[in-house]
Amino acid sequence: MADHIYQGAIMAGPYSAVREAGDMVFVSGQLPIDPETGVMPEGIEEQTRATLRNLEAAVRSIGLDKEAIVKTTVFMTDFSDFPAMNAVYADFFGEPYPSRSAMEVGALAADAVIEIEAVAHRS
Known part of the structure; x- marks a missing residue:
């Protein structure tokens, strides 16, 4: 097993941003924060795009493409934003889409409106 911290990670606690276990890759929840500027965009569409870019950067940090992502979990502070997200x-993904769970939560770090975690598979 190997732990990885990719350059764009904004670490806020004792966890690995990306962790491999055999051929499985676990990516901690990604927020819509630009890793270079620390700025978070406004609105669900832009925050979703930024979060997905960060998720893609995480899997690319270990040599995988977003197509390796097989499962995501989407956390949102307002489920009425679901259609836009x-x-x-x-x-972003296209077919075949990863399996997905989505849920509304009371709050997210940095007052984000969305966070996405993922599981990827190394073939």
């Missing part, structure tokens, strides 16, 4: 998500 879903449209951005569909454009």
Whole structure:
């Protein structure tokens, strides 16, 4: 097993941003914060795009593409944003889509409106 911290990670606690276990890769929840500027965009569509870019950067840090992502969990502070998030998500991944769970939560770090974690598979 290997732990990885990719350059864009904004670490806020004792965890690995990316962790491999055999051929499985676990990516901690990604927020919509630009790793270079520390700025978070406004609105669910832009925050979803930024979060997915950070998720992609995490898997690329260990030599995988977003196509290796097989499962995601989406946390949102307002489930009425689901249709807008879903449209951005569909454009980002394309078919075959990862399996997914989505849920509304009371709050997220940095007052983000979305966070996404993932499981990827190394073939």
